[in-house]
Amino acid sequence: MTLADDAIQWYDRNARDLPWREPGTTPWGVLVSEVMLQQTPVVRVAPAWQAWMTRWPTPADLAQDPPSEAIRMWGRLGYPRRAMRLHACAAAMVERHGGRVPDDLTELLALPGIGTYTARAVATFAYGQRHPVVDTNVRRVVARAVEGAPDAGPATTAADLTAMAELLPAESDRAARASIAFMELGAIVCTARSPRCPECPFVSVCAWRLSGAPAASGPTRRPQRYAGTDRQVRGLLLEVLRHATGPVPRQRLDAVWTDEVQRARALAGLVDDGLVEALGSDADRFVLAGDADRADVQQL
DNA sequence: GACCCGTGGGG
């Protein structure tokens, strides 16, 4: 039995019942789930995915609505730029691919918001192709089980893809199952903190376990605190704009954060990123991207 | 490669 065989067998008995894994999920549904899952936990994605797919069952449905509606529907999943890119992605698929999700890796990679991981995930899970699919879970599982390391080092895309490629079964359908199985293992058993090794199909062959499960050593870089960052300010500004039914006067945005310099920087950043538009010659009113026309109507 | 980009829940 190879690691892939063990993982697939384990997955068949332990896979979570997630909505985008239901039979009949379209490539678009797979793509939407993968984008939503970029840095957002499964439990919060599930209901959002259902609502999104009900409202926009195809790329063309989404492309017909303005980006502002995508940003609103995104709700509090975080990183709202993903909503905007998903909208741009839908528009690009309508323009370049007749409204269908392409099955070619290169064409997928060329779409907005679709990077190395997501392109491979869609080609593999939506179309059954044989590609290594490497996310943070896979990197951790391979680091421990194969390399004997306590955790994955910094992402090195090419090397990570090579490492996983060597573990993939030859047959494409099994290769796809192996990839999803490794991801699932990393998500619910071989977790970053407190791995559940007794439940792991690799427990007896895991290189990390066999070497005594050493703890990680060395200094870990402390990420920036969230409180007080531009990201928090952007979140507060966008929260106001999401719920607005018309143009929001600058004065109302001024109320969300006292530091004027930081507030202005955050707002300018949102405009630069295309999430927000300024209205009027004085740029004294703001709307979500794509709402300018509607806003003008409401002005009259 | 470093850094920026939201949000919420668990330990």
Add this chain to the structure above:
DNA sequence: TCCCCAAGGGT
């Protein structure tokens, strides 16, 4: 409380 982290992508 505080810290960590969660199916990354773009610059």
